[in-house]
Amino acid sequence: MKVAVLDIKGKDTGRKADLSKDVFGIEPNEHAIYLDVKQYLAHQRQGNHKAKERAEIVGSTRKIKKQKGTGTARAGSIKSPIFRGGGRIFGPRPKDYTQKLNKNVKRLARKSALTLKSKEKAITVVEDFNFEAPKTKDFKAFLSSLGIENKKSLIVLGDSNKNVYLSSRNLERSEVLTSSELSTYKIVNAGSVVLTESALEGIESNLKK
Structure with missing residues (x-):
């Protein structure tokens, strides 16, 4: 599928980017x-909850x-759970929430998510x-030029760029990451996905393996 490549001001550069059917056109x-x-959400949990x-x-x-002789129930320890400051019965303990997922399933999930975004016409390609x-x-001017200033947006770069990342850090509804950091959750959670040309190449080379 061919899509227009836009510049930083949202204007058509006259070039076309080819979205591979193997990545953006599969059966989701x-x-x-x-x-x-x-798995992604489970890995966000620290699992360090603990009660004594x-x-x-x-x-x-x-x-x-x-x-005997007090008229009340027997009690042998101030550390009993029935007293204030005592131990907790069956309290939470540290737990590892990580889950294992086959890498082929993860690759399929990312391609499925990208395919759904492509069908929704929620993918934009811009030059680096x-x-x-x-x-x-x-x-903010960049987002406005693409018409996504009011959407939850995901900007995917080919390589890390400090100036672009720092420029986006104060915007709650926008996130910048590299193609190697792209996850299914980030794709699904975004209303609009913006890919640079180098990011597009990186995504396709990673997911076509």
């Missing part, structure tokens, strides 16, 4: 997308009152660009 597999997004149980509480081991200095104003 929504279950693969689900599995990849599920009674064996981990620092406190006296003295029996706090005599066994740079800013002289990090300025949010320049990046």
Whole structure:
């Protein structure tokens, strides 16, 4: 599929970019997308939640009152879960939330996500660009020229670019990353995907393997 290549001002350069059918025109597999997004979100969890149980509480081991004659229930330790400051029963423990996913499934998921965005006509190709200095104003002007200033946008570069990244950092609804950092979740989560020409080459070379 051919799409027009735009410049940084949103004007047609007269050149066309060919979106490979092997990446942008496959039969989408929504279950693969689900599995990849599920894995990505699970990997965002630190899993360091922890509550102290009674064996981990620092406190006296003295029996706090005599066994009989008080008219109340028996109690042998101030660290008991029934007392304030005592241990917690079945409290949360550190857990590893990472999930394993076959690399072929991950590749299929990314291609499926890109195919769906292509069908929605939510993919724009621009020529490689740079800013002289990090300025949010320049990046907002770039988004406005593409007509996506009010959308959640994903800008994919071929290589890391500090000026472009810093220019976008203050914008909540826009994110910049490189083609090697592209994930299924980032694609699905974006309303509009903007690819530079070098990023397009990198994505196709990575996903055609």
